[in-house]
Amino acid sequence: MYDRISEIAKLYVEEQLKSLHLCNGNDFPNYIALLKKLWQKINFIDRTIDDAIFRSILLSLLPILWDLIVTMLYTTILFTDTLIQLDI
Numbered sequence: 150m151y152d153r154i155s156e157i158a159k160l161y162v163e164e165q166l167k168s169l170h171l172c173n174g175n176d177f178p179n180y181i182a183l184l185k186k187l188w189q190k191i192n193f194i195d196r197t198i199d200d201a202i203f204r205s206i207l208l209s210l211l212p213i214l215w216d217l218i219v220t221m222l223y224t225t226i227l228f229t230d231t232l233i234q235l236d237i
Contacts, residue, residue: 159196170210204228
């Protein structure tokens with residue numbers, strides 16, 4: 150029973166991460182910090198999301214107005230490279 154609850158908790162945190170869209174006007178550095186915190190939480194509870202998948206999640210959550218930037222950022226390999234390109 151507890152394993153099932155634990156699995157539900159893991160899925161819940163992962164869904165939190167995947168549904169945290171950036172809205173225009175939000176503080177981008179704080180948004181990134183929140184995403185990283187959720188990513189660390191997911192990895193801590195043993196539901197690993199690797200760097201490339203996290204980068205893809207981040208890029209998918211950015212507003213449509215960012216599409217040109219997102220297209221260029223898909224060429225980066227690591228999440229840290231993506232942040233460097235975003236100048237964070």
